[in-house]
Amino acid sequence: MPDAPAAPRVLELAGGVGGAKLAHGLQALIGDRLTVVVNTGDDLERHGLLICPDHDTVMYTLAGIDNREWGWGIAGETFAASEMLAGYGEETWFRLGDRDLATHIVRTRALRDGERLTTVALRLQEALGVRARILPMTDEPVRTHVRTDTGWLDFQTYFVGRRQEPEVREVRFDGIEVARATPEVLEALAALTTTADSIVVAPSNPFVSVAPILAVSGMRSALDAARARGVPVAAISGIVGGRAIKGPADRMLASLGGEASSLGVARLYVGWVDLFVLDGVDSALEPAIRALGFETLVTDTLMVDDAARERLAHEVLEAVAPLAARRR
Amino acid sequence: MPDAPAAPRVLELAGGVGGAKLAHGLQALIGDRLTVVVNTGDDLERHGLLICPDHDTVMYTLAGIDNREWGWGIAGETFAASEMLAGYGEETWFRLGDRDLATHIVRTRALRDGERLTTVALRLQEALGVRARILPMTDEPVRTHVRTDTGWLDFQTYFVGRRQEPEVREVRFDGIEVARATPEVLEALAALTTTADSIVVAPSNPFVSVAPILAVSGMRSALDAARARGVPVAAISGIVGGRAIKGPADRMLASLGGEASSLGVARLYVGWVDLFVLDGVDSALEPAIRALGFETLVTDTLMVDDAARERLAHEVLEAVAPLAARRR
Numbered sequence: 001m002p003d004a005p006a007a008p009r010v011l012e013l014a015g016g017v018g019g020a021k022l023a024h025g026l027q028a029l030i031g032d033r034l035t036v037v038v039n040t041g042d043d044l045e046r047h048g049l050l051i052c053p054d055h056d057t058v059m060y061t062l063a064g065i066d067n068r069e070w071g072w073g074i075a076g077e078t079f080a081a082s083e084m085l086a087g088y089g090e091e092t093w094f095r096l097g098d099r100d101l102a103t104h105i106v107r108t109r110a111l112r113d114g115e116r117l118t119t120v121a122l123r124l125q126e127a128l129g130v131r132a133r134i135l136p137m138t139d140e141p142v143r144t145h146v147r148t149d150t151g152w153l154d155f156q157t158y159f160v161g162r163r164q165e166p167e168v169r170e171v172r173f174d175g176i177e178v179a180r181a182t183p184e185v186l187e188a189l190a191a192l193t194t195t196a197d198s199i200v201v202a203p204s205n206p207f208v209s210v211a212p213i214l215a216v217s218g219m220r221s222a223l224d225a226a227r228a229r230g231v232p233v234a235a236i237s238g239i240v241g242g243r244a245i246k247g248p249a250d251r252m253l254a255s256l257g258g259e260a261s262s263l264g265v266a267r268l269y270v271g272w273v274d275l276f277v278l279d280g281v282d283s284a285l286e287p288a289i290r291a292l293g294f295e296t297l298v299t300d301t302l303m304v305d306d307a308a309r310e311r312l313a314h315e316v317l318e319a320v321a322p323l324a325a326r327r328r
Numbered sequence: 329m330p331d332a333p334a335a336p337r338v339l340e341l342a343g344g345v346g347g348a349k350l351a352h353g354l355q356a357l358i359g360d361r362l363t364v365v366v367n368t369g370d371d372l373e374r375h376g377l378l379i380c381p382d383h384d385t386v387m388y389t390l391a392g393i394d395n396r397e398w399g400w401g402i403a404g405e406t407f408a409a410s411e412m413l414a415g416y417g418e419e420t421w422f423r424l425g426d427r428d429l430a431t432h433i434v435r436t437r438a439l440r441d442g443e444r445l446t447t448v449a450l451r452l453q454e455a456l457g458v459r460a461r462i463l464p465m466t467d468e469p470v471r472t473h474v475r476t477d478t479g480w481l482d483f484q485t486y487f488v489g490r491r492q493e494p495e496v497r498e499v500r501f502d503g504i505e506v507a508r509a510t511p512e513v514l515e516a517l518a519a520l521t522t523t524a525d526s527i528v529v530a531p532s533n534p535f536v537s538v539a540p541i542l543a544v545s546g547m548r549s550a551l552d553a554a555r556a557r558g559v560p561v562a563a564i565s566g567i568v569g570g571r572a573i574k575g576p577a578d579r580m581l582a583s584l585g586g587e588a589s590s591l592g593v594a595r596l597y598v599g600w601v602d603l604f605v606l607d608g609v610d611s612a613l614e615p616a617i618r619a620l621g622f623e624t625l626v627t628d629t630l631m632v633d634d635a636a637r638e639r640l641a642h643e644v645l646e647a648v649a650p651l652a653a654r655r656r
Contacts, residue, residue, distance in 0.1 A: 048437030080406050084430030088455045098426040101433075102412030109376025127416045 008196035008317060011188055012036045015209025016054045017071060017246050018238050018303075019202035020061035025309030026200070027062050027132045029317065034132035035188040036062075039204070040117070041144035041173050041212035044156045046094050047085060049104035050111060053156075054209070055121055055136055056103055063128035071246070074099045093161050118182050135188065137213045138179040144208050145172050155208065164248040167255040173212045181218035189222040194230035198320045199223065203238035203301060205249040206268045207256060223272065232323035234275040234316050236301055237262040241281045245302065263288050270294075275320045277301060295323060336524035336645060339516055340364045343537025344382045345399060345574050346566050346631075347530035348389035353637030354528070355390055355460045357645065362460035363516040364390075367532070368445070369472035369501050369540035372484045374422050375413060377432035378439060381484075382537070383449055383464055384431055391456035399574075402427045421489050446510050463516065465541045466507040472536050473500050483536065492576040495583045501540045509546035517550040522558035526648045527551065529563035531629060533577040534596045535584060551600065560651035562603040562644050564629055565590040569609045573630065591616050598622075603648045605629060623651060 007030040012023055014036050026034045038054045045051070060066040060074055067073045077097035086092045096104070103124060110120035116139045125134055144155040148166035158164065173179075192199065204210055214220050227233060242261050244250040250260040258264040262278040266289045269276065276294040278285060279301040286296050297319040303309040335358040340351055342364050354362045366382045373379070388394040388402055395401045405425035414420045424432070431452060438448035444467045453462055472483040476494035486492060501507075520527065532538055542548050555561060570588050572578040578588040586592040590606040594617045597604065604622040606613060607629040614624050625647040631637040 047433045048440055049433065078406060078408050078426065080426035081409060081430045081433070084427040085434065088430060088434045088452060090430075090434060098406065098408035098429075099412040101426075101429065102409045102416060102418075105375045105377065105409070105429075105433075106413065106416045106418060112376055124416060 007031070007033045008198065008321065009033045009192055010035070010198055010200055010317065011192060012200045012202055013204075013210055013213050014054065014058055014202040015039050015204030016042070016057040018236075019054065019204045019209065020058040020066070021303040021309050022200070022202045022236065022313060023058055023132060023134075024061050024306070025303065025311070025313030026317075027130075028306070028310045029313050031131045032133070036132055036134045037137050037185055037188070037213060038134055039209045039212050040136045040138060041142045041208060042155050042159070043141065043143065044094070044154065046096065046104075047090055049101070049108045051094070051096070051104050052107070052117075052121070052136065055134060056100070058134050059103075059121075059125055059128060059130060062125070062130040062132055062134065065128065073097050094156060116182070118184050122184075133184075133188070135182065135184050137181070137185065137219065138216045139182055140179040141175050142179045142212060142216070143174040144212060145174055146170070146208070147172075159247075164251070168207075168248070168252050169255060171207050171211070171256070173215055176212065176215050177217075179216045181216050181222060186218065186222050189226050192226050192229075192231045194324045196321050196324065197231055198317065198324065199226065199231060199233040200316060200320070201233065201235035201269070201273060203236040203245060205238060205244070205247055205252065206265055207249070207252050220272075227272065227274075230324055232274045232320050233272060234277060234297075234320040235265075235269050235273040236277040236312075236316065237265045237279065237282070239265050239282075240279040240301060261285060266292055266294060274323050275316075277316055277319070295319075335359070335361045336526065336649070337361045337520055338363070338526055338528055338645065339520060340528045340530055341532075341538055341541050342382065342386055342530040343367050343532030344370070344385040347382065347532045347537070348386040348394070349631040349637050350528070350530045350564065350641060351386055351460060351462075352389050352634070353631065353639070353641030354645075355458075356634070356638045357641050359459045360461070364460055364462045365465050365513055365516070365541060366462055367537045367540050368464045368466060369470045369536060370483050370487070371469065371471065372422070372482065374424065374432075375418055377424075377429070377436045379422070379424070379432050380435070380445075380449075380464065383462060384428070386462050387431075387449075387453055387456060387458060390453075390458040390460055390462065393456065401425050422484055444510070446512050450512075461512075461516070463510065463512050465509070465513065465547065466544045467510055468507040469503050470507045470540060470544070471502040472540060473502055474498070474536070475500075487576075492579070496535075496576070496580050497583060499535050499539070499580075499584070501543055504540065504543050505545075507544045509544050509550060514546060514550050517554050520554050520557075520559045522652045524649055524652065525559055526645065526652065527554065527559060527561040528644060528648070529561065529597070529601065531564040531566035531573060533566060533572070533575055533580065534593055535577070535580050548600075555600065555602075558652055560602045560648045561600060562605060562625075562648040563593075563597050563601040564605040564640075564644065565593045565607065565610070567593050567610075568607040568629060589613060594620055594622060602651050603644075605644055605647070623647075
């Protein structure tokens with residue numbers, strides 16, 4: 001009997017929660033053949049510790065220890081250290097749980113000892129039993145800032161500290177000019193073949209999750225090279241019925257001069273995405289999205305439980321695979 | 329009506345638990361007129377964080393948040409972060425509670441930002457409402473090592489990791505040659521007058537708690553200068569009935585060539601201590617100790633509760649005060 005064909009390799013571009021849910025569904029399907037490239041523009045230092053919210057959200061989710069009730073952090077998390085930090089006069093608006101702190105402590109020590117962000121990230125993932133590989137988009141520090149009507153804010157001050165209340169007029173990625181795609185990311189992209197592999201853009205914020213990944217030096221050309229070899233790219237809209245599933249993507253689409261809809265997202269992905277996945281409630285937008293040159297998949301994109309995550313992942317892979325043959 | 333005379337100023341030299349209990353009794357009597365100079369030779373780095381066990385034991389005790397049940401750490405402490413650190417493959421034989429971690433996080437960040445150990449220590453104490461001042465013996469890193477029959481060990485590996493099982497053949501204080509007494513310690517010593525002030529050596533380990541303090545550059549000469557001005561020095565034996573109240577001081581006295589008794593301790597303090605305080609169970613040793621040139625106080629030195637701490641502190645201050653007049 002011949003061996004069963006190997007599962008496809010998938011490289012996912014991801015921000016936080018939406019990226020984590022999709023990755024969870026993909027990991028259930030293809031296990032260690034999934035590579036998730038995560039945004040690091042949301043990273044921040046608190047209390048002298050480096051925190052990587054997107055990486056850690058994806059990691060905790062793929063490890064099965066994410067806190068489903070809250071939608072962030074670790075299940076059963078406690079906050080004793082944070083309370084003590086507050087007692088010492090530390091600002092604690094960015095809440096750090098006790099278990100979560102351990103992640104930041106190990107990472108920060110490793111970086112101070114000269115380890116690369118990617119290396120320590122993989123070590124943490126392995127310790128937690130994550131089957132997929134989660135790769136920071138770059139080892140160099142990149143810090144997203146947003147311009148509001150009262151001035152520039154670093155991303156987490158805007159996102160957590162100000163609860164995304166100010167309108168965003170402009171986005172910049174400090175450090176992006178020296179940030180390079182890592183060997184691990186470049187190898188993962190180079191390993192993609194057209195037999196069944198694909199690149200999937202998570203339903204993450206196009207401006208502050210996906211854009212920084214693409215802006216890393218070497219990333220776009222490696223993506224383009226994969227595409228030129230025939231590897232298809234799918235992207236899932238994080239806007240459903242004109243509203244972001246989570247976060248401020250809808251308001252950013254409006255304030256940054258676009259349209260808060262799946263169509264508005266699709267316009268941002270013209271030229272490097274083949275398959276655009278939109279929710280059934282937005283099916284009226286499908287013709288306009290197809291007119292932009294996309295193949296489309298209309299389905300239920302809300303990943304409300306494990307089954308829904310896996311089903312969406314499966315449908316996306318099923319829909320994107322035939323495009324590989326077409327692109328070759 | 330004339331003002332009541334100011335309470336005496338007391339400068340205590342202290343290690344961990346014994347020093348903390350005495351300091352607690354002294355603080356109850358004289359509040360912010362107490363300065364505790366703590367050993368930092370026990371300090372260590374774990375998980376990239378600087379831990380100062382003696383300072384923190386004294387601080388938590390003076391803040392009233394010490395864990396009386398365990399004899400170390402903070403009351404109501406939890407260990408969620410530590411469990412996660414263990415999950416990441418970190419060695420966790422030096423157990424760090426979640427609340428305790430906050431202390432090390434704040435301290436480590438401050439030091440990396442260029443703050444002195446003394447400055448951040450005072451900040452932490454103030455935040456916890458400590459009335460006395462707890463001064464690290466030096467701002468420079470000093471690390472106690474002990475030579476055992478199988479080689480040199482850093483202090484905490486010996487003390488916690490190996491549970492003080494190996495015999496100690498030699499003690500050295502790495503970094504002591506460049507460690508200087510801080511301005512705060514020197515000012516506290518210079519401020520002592522002979523009206524009622526005194527220096528009190530806690531019932532701490534003479535070899536690894538008291539000796540490193542004395543070995544700091546500038547410490548001994550400042551102590552001698554205070555003594556030369558007439559400020560008396562009292563020392564309390566940490567050996568009762570031939571056994572250390574806590575820790576390996578009795579076995580160190582034997583293995584380092586002395587005698588595991590109050591008399592053995594007293595011999596180490598000849599020449600710079602005026603009043604030697606020993607427990608009633610050792611009263612037979614009083615004549616031999618007096619023969620070494622000490623005044624003596626024989627009393628119950630076990631500080632089993634708050635009342636006992638305060639009573640011992642009171643008795644020591646009462647007994648040492650008249651020596652000031654004699655020394656002038």
